[in-house]
Amino acid sequence: MNVKRVSIFLGIVFIAVLCTVLFPELSHLWLGWYNALGGALKLTVDLLQISFIAVLFAGLLAPLEALGWWAGWYGDKVDTKLNLGILEQEIPPQTNVVRYVIYLDGIGQASFKYFPDGDQFLHELAIALPDNTVLIKGIIPYSVFNRPLTEGGILSPFWRFAERRSQSKTGSIFNALLTLAINIRNLLVVAVSADQRFGPIYNQGTAQVMYNSLINHGYKPGSAVPITLIGFSGGGQIAMGALSYLKQALDKAPIEVISLAGVISGNTNALLAEHLYHLVGDKDPVERLGPILFAKRWKVFFLSYWNRAKRLGKISFVSLGPVGHMGAGGPLDDKKFLSDGRSYLRQTVDIISGILRDEYPYNEELVITKLSNYERYREAAFNRPEYYPLNQSVNTEFYEPIAPWMGRLILPPKEQRQSGVLFEVHHADTKHQHLVGQVVYLQWIDDPESKVSVQSTKKDVHFNAEALYNYTRGKIVPIRINHWRQVTPLESLAGSRPNDDIIVKLREPVVVEQNGKITLYITSEPVQISGRFYGLVRFLQPIQPGSEQFRVIHFNRASRKFNSVEEVVLLPEVIPSEQNISSSTKDGLEKSPLNETGWYIYGAKNAAGMFVVQALAPRALLRVQPREVVVGRKLAMEYLKKRSWNNIITKKGQIQSVILNRKSKDIPQAVSKWREGECALLLHVYGGIGGKKREIAAKAPVYFGHSAYGVAEVVREPLTGELRFEIEYHQVYTHNVDGLIAGTLSWTRYMGDRQFGWLGIRPVCDTLIKLDALTNDYDADEVKRTLLGVLVRELEIMTARYRIGDGMGATYVGPANNCAQDSNQALYAAIKVIQAAIQFDAKDIAYAIKNNPEFKNWLLRHPEYATSFKQLVKLDKAIRHDLLPFGIARADWENSSTTTIGSSLADSPLQQILKALVSWRSILPRKASDSVTEIFHKQGASLWILSTSQVGNSDPEIAAIAPFTF
Structure with missing residues (x-):
C-alpha cells in the first residue's frame, strides 16, 4: 500500500473515530462496520483508537505542562538545566565564536534521536560551516522542560513504541499510523505556542530551554554575538515564539530565524528578529495553510507584526523549487534531485550555510529610473576625491591643515570584512607623515569610560521594498551594504554612498597600531569635512569676466590686515540641482559686505597645483565677536522667536551674530564668558528655498524646516590668533537625493561646501547655548562624564541607526520620529544617563537626599x-x-533602543500618532528649537545666535523662507 492510499485510509478512519466520540448515537453503525473487519484491519483500528486517545490526552496536557512550569507545580522535581543540548561538532578550545546556531526539529520529533534525514542534514551543515560557528542540537521544542515524549510521562511507553515504529524503514500502515500520532501531538503543541492565551507562557518556557543551552555552551549575555534559530516545520513557530523572550534574556542579542518549511502563526513579534528567512517548497501543502489558518497573516490585518515585518523587509521568502513539506520529497530528502543535479538536501544545506556564512545570493535586479542630485554633482571633476593628488604641499604661512588626521573612508568588499573599514590617509600627525597616501585599517571602538555603546547599533541590513524603490528613484541609500550582517556604525558611514568618496577628519585620540598591518583606533565618529587645508583671504576679482579663477589676497598675521601675498585660486562652477538651483555662485563675492572682514577658504590643490575652493565661511560669522548684544529675558526671547527670522528675504547675503545677555550691553563683558577651550550646545534650524525656483518641499502653504543639535567649541585660530567657533553638527537626517549623510558633519561640509552645503540657498539660525550643567564633569565611579559629551554619544547612536534605518535600508519622516523628535529624545536620554550614573532616581533633590543614601553620599x-x-x-x-x-515620557524616550525608526506613517500609524501626541511640541523643528532654547535660558544659560540667509549666492530667482512655528 503506497503512502497516498495509507494517508487516505487513515484520514477516513480518524474521521470515523472522531465522529463516534462527538456523536454517540452513531456508535452502532461504527460497531457493525468494526465487527465486519478482518483481524489485521481490526488491529489497525484498535491502534488508531489508542493513538487518538493518546494524542487527545497529550494535547490536553500541552498547555497544562506550560502552566505547571509557570506556576511551579512541579517544584524541584524537574531540573530544566538537564539535557542542555549537544554540539553537532566540537569547537576547538580558545575559538573566537562568531555565531551560535540552534536547531529545532519538526513535529515528527519524539526524543533526542532524529530521523536519519535530520541527522544527515545537521552533519552536512556542520561541515559547511566555519569552525567558529557553534551548532547546537538536542533541543526538544515541544516541551518547556526540554523533555522528550519518550521519557518520564504516563504515555512514555506508548511514545517509545511509536517512535521505534515511525523510524522503522518498513512503510507499513502501522508505522504511518504511529508517525501520524506523534505529528498530531506535536502539532497541538505548535497550536499552543501560537495561541495568544497560552502561547506567551509556553514560548517563555522554550526560550528558557534555549537560554540554558546557550549559556552552557559558552554564550555570554551582552556580548552581542549573533544567534540563529533554525526551525523545521513546527519548529519555525517555536523559534518565532521564543524570539522576544530569548532576546530580552540575552541583553538584546541579535537573533535571526531560518524557517525551513516552517509553520508560523504571525502572532509573534517578527519585528524583533534581525531577519526571518522563510524557506518553502512549491509542493509544500502544509506551509500554504499558514496564510489561510492564521488571521494575523491575512493581508487585511496590515498592522499585524507579520505584515509590518513583510513591508519593512524583515522577511525573505526563499523558494526551494519542487519540494514538499517533510519526509520523502521534503527539503531533507537526499534521494530526489533538482534539475541542476543537486539533491533536495544538498540545496537546503547550500542555502542555509550560505545564509550563515553571509554568502547567500539575493539576486535583486534594480534599475535606477531617476538621477539623484548627488550623481549630478559627481559629474564635475572637482567633486570627486581623485581630482586632488595626495602628495601635495601648501605654504604653511597662509594655509593650515583642517585637522592632524584626515582621509577617505573605503568600504571593504563583503568577503574581506573585519571589524572596521579601510582609510586612505590624506594627512597625518607629524609622527606618522609616512602614512600619507597609504590605505590602512580604521576601527571605531567604544570609549572605555562611556556607558553608552555606539557598537550596540550593529544590525543586519535588509532593504525593505520602500527602500529599494527609493533607490531606483534616486535617493542615496546604503545599497552596497544591503544584506550585510551586523553592520557596524563605521561600515554604515563608509557605505552610505554608492562611491567611496566620504572625506573625514579623525578626532583625537587616534591610536596607531603597526602589527603586521597598520590600524588606526578611534573612540568617536569621524567628522565629515570638505577640503584638507584652509586659508583666510579677501576676494579681489576674477582674472577675467566669467572666469573660475579668482585673484585673492591673504591675511597678514603681523599687520592683521589683508595686505599679504596675492594668489590665484579656482572657484569651479557648481552643478545645478534637478530643480536648476545652484548651491552657490562665484559672481559678486568681491562685492559682498562680508568680503571686508574676509572669507575662510577650504580646499586642496588640483593636479595643476592650483588651490581649489571647495567650501567658504564668512570670518565675521564664526569669530567670537558679536555684532549686537540683546539684554533682558523678554527681549532675548523676542529676538529668538521673531527678529531672528523676520524679513528674512531682505537679509539675503547677510549674517547676524548676536549675544542674548541678561544684564549688560557691553560687548567685551558679554564676550568674556566665551573662553578658549570651552564648548557650547548648538541648536540648528534651517528654512526653505523660495522665489521663482521654489523647491518642491516648499510649495505647500507652510514649510516646516529642519533642526539638529551640534557642538560649538571656542578655539584659537592660528592664522589670525583670534578666537572663533569650531562647529560640528550631529545631523539626524533622513535619506535624500543630495547624498547628505546622517552623522557628524563639520560646518564646512554641511553649510560651507559650495556644491553640497546650505550656506548659499537656505536661511539658517544656529543658537549656541553655554551652561555649566552641560559642560561640568559629573564624577561617578571614578569616571567623569559631561552632559554634552553623553549627548554627543547618544546622537552618534541615533545617527548610526538613521544611516541604515535600523536595518531596513532607509529612514523616513513621520509624526513620531523625525529630526526634531529624535534629536530631542537623545537630549532626554543623555540627562537620564547622567542621573543613572550617580544613582539619582527622583524628581526632587531634597527627596533623593532623604531617601537615597547612594545619591546623598555622592553629593x-x-x-x-x-x-x-x-x-x-x-x-x-x-x-x-x-x-x-x-508629564510622562514616551517609552522610547526612556529607552532609546525600544523605538523603531526608519518606518513611514503607513507602518503602525496609530502608534506613531499616539507617540507624537505625547511629545507634540517637538514635532516642528523651529518650535522644538525655540522651546529648548527657552528652557536653557530660564536656567541662566548664555546664548549666542549665528544666522545666515543665502550667503554666497547671487541668484535673484531664489528667496529665503522661514520655517513654520506656532
Missing part, C-alpha cells in the same frame, strides 16, 4: 557639583513640562 563626596546638578534636575523637569506636556 557629600562631590559638593562642587551641587549647583550644576540642580540645573540638570531643573532641565529634566522643564523638558518633561515643555516638550512632554502630559
Whole structure:
C-alpha cells in the first residue's frame, strides 16, 4: 500500500473515530462496520483508537505542562538545566565564536534521536560551516522542560513504541499510523505556542530551554554575538515564539530565524528578529495553510507584526523549487534531485550555510529610473576625491591643515570584512607623515569610560521594498551594504554612498597600531569635512569676466590686515540641482559686505597645483565677536522667536551674530564668558528655498524646516590668533537625493561646501547655548562624564541607526520620529544617563537626599557639583513640562533602543500618532528649537545666535523662507 492510499485510509478512519466520540448515537453503525473487519484491519483500528486517545490526552496536557512550569507545580522535581543540548561538532578550545546556531526539529520529533534525514542534514551543515560557528542540537521544542515524549510521562511507553515504529524503514500502515500520532501531538503543541492565551507562557518556557543551552555552551549575555534559530516545520513557530523572550534574556542579542518549511502563526513579534528567512517548497501543502489558518497573516490585518515585518523587509521568502513539506520529497530528502543535479538536501544545506556564512545570493535586479542630485554633482571633476593628488604641499604661512588626521573612508568588499573599514590617509600627525597616501585599517571602538555603546547599533541590513524603490528613484541609500550582517556604525558611514568618496577628519585620540598591518583606533565618529587645508583671504576679482579663477589676497598675521601675498585660486562652477538651483555662485563675492572682514577658504590643490575652493565661511560669522548684544529675558526671547527670522528675504547675503545677555550691553563683558577651550550646545534650524525656483518641499502653504543639535567649541585660530567657533553638527537626517549623510558633519561640509552645503540657498539660525550643567564633569565611579559629551554619544547612536534605518535600508519622516523628535529624545536620554550614573532616581533633590543614601553620599563626596546638578534636575523637569506636556515620557524616550525608526506613517500609524501626541511640541523643528532654547535660558544659560540667509549666492530667482512655528 503506497503512502497516498495509507494517508487516505487513515484520514477516513480518524474521521470515523472522531465522529463516534462527538456523536454517540452513531456508535452502532461504527460497531457493525468494526465487527465486519478482518483481524489485521481490526488491529489497525484498535491502534488508531489508542493513538487518538493518546494524542487527545497529550494535547490536553500541552498547555497544562506550560502552566505547571509557570506556576511551579512541579517544584524541584524537574531540573530544566538537564539535557542542555549537544554540539553537532566540537569547537576547538580558545575559538573566537562568531555565531551560535540552534536547531529545532519538526513535529515528527519524539526524543533526542532524529530521523536519519535530520541527522544527515545537521552533519552536512556542520561541515559547511566555519569552525567558529557553534551548532547546537538536542533541543526538544515541544516541551518547556526540554523533555522528550519518550521519557518520564504516563504515555512514555506508548511514545517509545511509536517512535521505534515511525523510524522503522518498513512503510507499513502501522508505522504511518504511529508517525501520524506523534505529528498530531506535536502539532497541538505548535497550536499552543501560537495561541495568544497560552502561547506567551509556553514560548517563555522554550526560550528558557534555549537560554540554558546557550549559556552552557559558552554564550555570554551582552556580548552581542549573533544567534540563529533554525526551525523545521513546527519548529519555525517555536523559534518565532521564543524570539522576544530569548532576546530580552540575552541583553538584546541579535537573533535571526531560518524557517525551513516552517509553520508560523504571525502572532509573534517578527519585528524583533534581525531577519526571518522563510524557506518553502512549491509542493509544500502544509506551509500554504499558514496564510489561510492564521488571521494575523491575512493581508487585511496590515498592522499585524507579520505584515509590518513583510513591508519593512524583515522577511525573505526563499523558494526551494519542487519540494514538499517533510519526509520523502521534503527539503531533507537526499534521494530526489533538482534539475541542476543537486539533491533536495544538498540545496537546503547550500542555502542555509550560505545564509550563515553571509554568502547567500539575493539576486535583486534594480534599475535606477531617476538621477539623484548627488550623481549630478559627481559629474564635475572637482567633486570627486581623485581630482586632488595626495602628495601635495601648501605654504604653511597662509594655509593650515583642517585637522592632524584626515582621509577617505573605503568600504571593504563583503568577503574581506573585519571589524572596521579601510582609510586612505590624506594627512597625518607629524609622527606618522609616512602614512600619507597609504590605505590602512580604521576601527571605531567604544570609549572605555562611556556607558553608552555606539557598537550596540550593529544590525543586519535588509532593504525593505520602500527602500529599494527609493533607490531606483534616486535617493542615496546604503545599497552596497544591503544584506550585510551586523553592520557596524563605521561600515554604515563608509557605505552610505554608492562611491567611496566620504572625506573625514579623525578626532583625537587616534591610536596607531603597526602589527603586521597598520590600524588606526578611534573612540568617536569621524567628522565629515570638505577640503584638507584652509586659508583666510579677501576676494579681489576674477582674472577675467566669467572666469573660475579668482585673484585673492591673504591675511597678514603681523599687520592683521589683508595686505599679504596675492594668489590665484579656482572657484569651479557648481552643478545645478534637478530643480536648476545652484548651491552657490562665484559672481559678486568681491562685492559682498562680508568680503571686508574676509572669507575662510577650504580646499586642496588640483593636479595643476592650483588651490581649489571647495567650501567658504564668512570670518565675521564664526569669530567670537558679536555684532549686537540683546539684554533682558523678554527681549532675548523676542529676538529668538521673531527678529531672528523676520524679513528674512531682505537679509539675503547677510549674517547676524548676536549675544542674548541678561544684564549688560557691553560687548567685551558679554564676550568674556566665551573662553578658549570651552564648548557650547548648538541648536540648528534651517528654512526653505523660495522665489521663482521654489523647491518642491516648499510649495505647500507652510514649510516646516529642519533642526539638529551640534557642538560649538571656542578655539584659537592660528592664522589670525583670534578666537572663533569650531562647529560640528550631529545631523539626524533622513535619506535624500543630495547624498547628505546622517552623522557628524563639520560646518564646512554641511553649510560651507559650495556644491553640497546650505550656506548659499537656505536661511539658517544656529543658537549656541553655554551652561555649566552641560559642560561640568559629573564624577561617578571614578569616571567623569559631561552632559554634552553623553549627548554627543547618544546622537552618534541615533545617527548610526538613521544611516541604515535600523536595518531596513532607509529612514523616513513621520509624526513620531523625525529630526526634531529624535534629536530631542537623545537630549532626554543623555540627562537620564547622567542621573543613572550617580544613582539619582527622583524628581526632587531634597527627596533623593532623604531617601537615597547612594545619591546623598555622592553629593557629600562631590559638593562642587551641587549647583550644576540642580540645573540638570531643573532641565529634566522643564523638558518633561515643555516638550512632554502630559508629564510622562514616551517609552522610547526612556529607552532609546525600544523605538523603531526608519518606518513611514503607513507602518503602525496609530502608534506613531499616539507617540507624537505625547511629545507634540517637538514635532516642528523651529518650535522644538525655540522651546529648548527657552528652557536653557530660564536656567541662566548664555546664548549666542549665528544666522545666515543665502550667503554666497547671487541668484535673484531664489528667496529665503522661514520655517513654520506656532
